[in-house]
Amino acid sequence: MELAELNTVSFRYQGSPDYALRDVTFTLKEGEYVLLTGPSGCGKSTLCRILNGLIPHFYRGELKGEARVAGYDVRSTPTYILARHVGMVFQNPENQLFLSSVERELAFGLENLGVSESEIERRIKWALEFFNLTELKDRPPYMLSGGQQQKVAIASVVVMEPEILVLDEPTANLDPLSAEGILSLLDTLRREKGISVLLVEHRLEIALKYADRLVIMQDGQIVEEGDPRSVLLSKRASVIGIPPVVEAHKVLSGRGLDLGDVSLTPHELASAIERVMRCGRRGG
Amino acid sequence: MVRIEDLHFSYDNEVEVLKGIDLEIERGEIVSIMGENGAGKTTLIKHLNGLLKPRKGRVEVLGMDTRTTPVAKLARHVGIVFQNPDFQLFAETVEDELLLALKNFGFPPNVAKRRAMWAMKVFGLEKYKDRSPYTLSVGERKRLCIAAVLCYDPDIIVLDEPTSGQDFLQKEKIMEILYLLKQQNKTVVLVTHDVEFVVRRSDRVVVMRDGRILADGPTREVLGNVEILKAARLKPPQVVETARILQVKGLIDPQCIPITPYELAKEVTGGRP
Numbered sequence: 001m002e003l004a005e006l007n008t009v010s011f012r013y014q015g016s017p018d019y020a021l022r023d024v025t026f027t028l029k030e031g032e033y034v035l036l037t038g039p040s041g042c043g044k045s046t047l048c049r050i051l052n053g054l055i056p057h058f059y060r061g062e063l064k065g066e067a068r069v070a071g072y073d074v075r076s077t078p079t080y081i082l083a084r085h086v087g088m089v090f091q092n093p094e095n096q097l098f099l100s101s102v103e104r105e106l107a108f109g110l111e112n113l114g115v116s117e118s119e120i121e122r123r124i125k126w127a128l129e130f131f132n133l134t135e136l137k138d139r140p141p142y143m144l145s146g147g148q149q150q151k152v153a154i155a156s157v158v159v160m161e162p163e164i165l166v167l168d169e170p171t172a173n174l175d176p177l178s179a180e181g182i183l184s185l186l187d188t189l190r191r192e193k194g195i196s197v198l199l200v201e202h203r204l205e206i207a208l209k210y211a212d213r214l215v216i217m218q219d220g221q222i223v224e225e226g227d228p229r230s231v232l233l234s235k236r237a238s239v240i241g242i243p244p245v246v247e248a249h250k251v252l253s254g255r256g257l258d259l260g261d262v263s264l265t266p267h268e269l270a271s272a273i274e275r276v277m278r279c280g281r282r283g284g
Numbered sequence: 285m286v287r288i289e290d291l292h293f294s295y296d297n298e299v300e301v302l303k304g305i306d307l308e309i310e311r312g313e314i315v316s317i318m319g320e321n322g323a324g325k326t327t328l329i330k331h332l333n334g335l336l337k338p339r340k341g342r343v344e345v346l347g348m349d350t351r352t353t354p355v356a357k358l359a360r361h362v363g364i365v366f367q368n369p370d371f372q373l374f375a376e377t378v379e380d381e382l383l384l385a386l387k388n389f390g391f392p393p394n395v396a397k398r399r400a401m402w403a404m405k406v407f408g409l410e411k412y413k414d415r416s417p418y419t420l421s422v423g424e425r426k427r428l429c430i431a432a433v434l435c436y437d438p439d440i441i442v443l444d445e446p447t448s449g450q451d452f453l454q455k456e457k458i459m460e461i462l463y464l465l466k467q468q469n470k471t472v473v474l475v476t477h478d479v480e481f482v483v484r485r486s487d488r489v490v491v492m493r494d495g496r497i498l499a500d501g502p503t504r505e506v507l508g509n510v511e512i513l514k515a516a517r518l519k520p521p522q523v524v525e526t527a528r529i530l531q532v533k534g535l536i537d538p539q540c541i542p543i544t545p546y547e548l549a550k551e552v553t554g555g556r557p
Contacts, residue, residue, distance in 0.1 A: 040423050040451045091422065091449070145321060172422075172449040175321055175477040176519045202451045205480060205522055241452030244480060244522040248545035255553050266522050270529035273552055277535050 003163055003196050004028040004051055004086075009065035011046055011055055020046040022220040023065070028164065033190050033197045033210050035228070037240050038217035044200045047217070048166050050074060051198070053082040070163055084113065087157030091169040093149040096156070097141035102133055105141055105156050113160065127155040131185065147178030154182070158189065165189070168200045180206050205243040208232075208264045216240055229262040245269045285311045285440065285471050286332065290341035293327060297339075301327045303495035304341070311439075312469040314462060316482045316503070319492035320517040325475045326367070328492070329442050332473070333362040346439065360389055363433030364442040367475075369425035373417040378409055378428060381417055385436045403431035406461065423449045434461070441465060442473040447481050459485050483507055483521045483543050491516045508541035523548050 006026040012019045021043045028034060028051075036044055049055040056063045057079050067074040070085035090096060099105045106127055110120045128134040131151045136144060141152050150170055157165065165186070171179035183199075187210040190197050201207040208214070214228040216236050224236040231237060232246050242250075249263045249272070257276050263269035286309040293302040301324050309315055317325050330336040331343045334350040343350045346361055366372060375381040382403055386396035404410040407427040412420060417428055426449065433441060447455050462485050465472055476482060482489060482503065489506040491499040491513075499512045506512060510528055513520050520528065523543055530536045530552070542548040 038451075039453050040421060169449065176479070177320075177517060180519075202449075239453065241455070244545055245526060248523060248526065248548050251545050251549040252552060255549060257553070266525035266529060269526045270533075273526075273530060274533060274535060277552070 001030045002027045003030055004069045004198075005066070006047070006050065007066040009050065009063070009067055011050065011064070012062045014060040014062075016061070018220075020220055021050075024220070024222055026215070026222060028196050028198055030163070031190060031194045031196060032212050033187065034199070034213045034215060035204075035207055035211035036198060036200045036215045036217065037202060037204065038223075039239055042217040043220040044217055045168055046220075048088070048168050048198070048200060051164065051166050052086040052088050053077065053079040054088075083162075084160060085162050086164045086166060087160060087162040089150075089154050089157055089165070089167040089170050091172045093146070093153035094142070096153045097149060100140055101138050102141060102144075102152050103128075103137040105152055106159050109156060109160050123159045123161075127159045130189075131155045145178070147174050147181065150174060150178075150182055151185070154185070158193075158195070161193075162195065164196045164198065166198045169202070170199070171201065171203070171206075176203075176206060179203065183207055183210060186210070202240075204240065205245075208243065228264065232262055285309050285313075285346065286473075287344040288331070288341070289343075291328075291331065291338050291343060292340035293331070293336060294339060295327075301495055305495075305497060307490065307497065307500070309471060309473065311471055312466065313488060314466060314472045314474070314486050315488045315490060316474045316476055316486040317490045317492060318476065318479075318482065318516065318518055319498070322494075323492040323516070324495045325492055326444060329364060329444060329473060329475055332440065332442055333358045333364055335364075359438075360436070361438055362440045362442065363436070363438035365426075365429045365433050365444060365446065367444040367448070369422070369429045372429050372432070373425060376416060377414050378404065378412045378417055378420070379414065381428060382432050382435050385432055389436050391436070399435045399437075403435040406434075407431045407457070423451065423454060426450065427454065430458070430461075434465075438470075440471045440473065442475075444475045445477070446474065447476065447478045455481060477518070479507060479519060479521045483523075491518070504541055504543050508543060527551065 006024055009021055009024045010019050011021045038044055049059060050067050051069055053074050069082060097105055099108055106124045107120055128137055133151060141149055171182055183206060186197050189195050208228055211228050214231040215225040216223050218239055224231050224234050232242060245263050245266055249259055249269055253259055259272040259276060263272055288305055288307040291302050291305040292300060294300045319325055332345060334355045337351050345358060373381060375384050379400055382400035383396050386399060409428060417425055446458055462472055486503045489503050490497055491506060493516050498516055499506050507521055508524055510520055523545060527542050527548055531538050536551045540551050542551050
């Protein structure tokens with residue numbers, strides 16, 4: 001089932017002569033993990049803002065085409081309703097966290113929604129455990145590390161039980177190990193809770209392995225999308241940069257090694273090489 | 285160029301953040317300082333232009349003792365770009381931001397104007413010339429800070445997490461700039477978590493952990509050493525990790541340390557071109 005659907009959508013910010021999005025058609029299915037990437041200024045954030053109604057309700061401008069999210073027409077649905085279905089996480093968690101403790105932060109949105117006290121308690125308990133934040137529950141978010149803050153930001157969105165999670169460069173300010181921790185948690189969430197994930201990320205070397213689909217945007221348009229392994233071999237991949245393992249895979253294939261599908265991780269590449277080398281030895 | 289001897293530092297006189305750092309950096313080197321958050325990397329680089337002074341030990345930059353040399357004088361020779369660009373931007377327009385430092389350091393107006401234009405072009409910022417720095421994206425603001433330092437031509441350039449939040453094309457651009465600086469025999473100190481960036485562009489890697497230097501050597505030696513990386517909570521570069529798995533399985537030479545895709549391919553195909 002399509003959870004989000006943009007049909008030939010264009011958007012121009014008020015006061016800007018150029019369209020930030022041009023004729024974009026995009027769908028997000030239930031339980032799908034989509035990685036969206038492309039050069040800065042290509043329209044990724046604009047696309048995210050449409051999915052949660054920040055466009056057109058907060059950012060003014062000219063919106064053309066059809067945009068439906070969780071069955072709602074984005075244009076005619078107030079953002080507080082969309083917020084129950086689409087959770088947003090941004091690059092800088094500090095902008096999202098403002099309460100006195102992690103626990104308060106998680107309760108805030110639920111209280112606003114009028115969720116019952118026992119249900120709030122149940123969801124918070126689950127989130128604290130899932131995100132490994134139980135020990136930090138009484139700490140003020142600003143005292144936490146960047147990685148912990150980002151976990152709190154994601155947890156505070158996930159407790160609302162949205163069907164879609166949209167994350168706009170959530171790991172940009174994190175070190176690689178913290179970033180990987182966050183991305184693997186998202187993958188678990190998707191698998192355990194069936195949440196659809198749209199992740200905007202530049203660092204393909206850590207983000208690729210979870211993605212069902214890779215979408216490349218450039219100049220306000222989607223220029224390539226599909227199975228990550230085939231998208232990475234397309235010409236357009238040159239604008240997003242190919243991770244070193246994919247590069248190594250291509251070099252080795254070019255030298256006649258039949259490694260099969262493109263490897264996305266060092267483990268995949270090593271296994272592919274091992275298979276070829278052992279076969280070669282047996283044969284020779 | 286830079287000589288650091290037995291440097292100790294604490295912010296509060298109680299907890300030592302730097303616990304005896306010895307480090308020498310030569311002219312023309314590109315050195316990357318790596319290590320997990322809290323290892324003391326940023327504290328260390330703040331000593332290079334005298335923003336912080338040693339509690340014990342000494343820091344010498346181009347022969348000047350940072351304890352006795354005014355920060356303004358050191359800043360002419362050591363340009364630092366910090367991780368968060370917002371702490372460094374003051375001016376009303378992008379162009380003024382670049383002209384500010386040039387004016388401070390006494391460049392004549394016509395030269396300053398030309399240098400500012402050059403720097404904007406290099407970083408793809410000329411279209412924002414008359415815009416406020418605050419209307420730019422985080423990545424663009426970061427590039428503006430780097431441009432502001434390069435344009436007054438310091439001998440030593442220190443970049444704290446230059447690639448964070450930058451897309452692939454911009455990272456490539458930053459790499460080109462580093463190459464350019466190297467050709468001009470400038471000294472570059474990078475603080476970064478980005479192993480794939482370091483592996484391609486850095487001459488030398490210094491790994492810090494808990495206020496001390498854990499390893500210091502050529503990039504290949506340090507980033508090829510999985511044990512050191514593990515101890516410093518750093519992820520190995522993808523090629524190194526792949527080679528390591530193949531070595532454990534006895535499939536390639538256990539002594540080799542490939543760091544580029546081409547070197548790995550050579551090891552796998554046994555030197556066949």
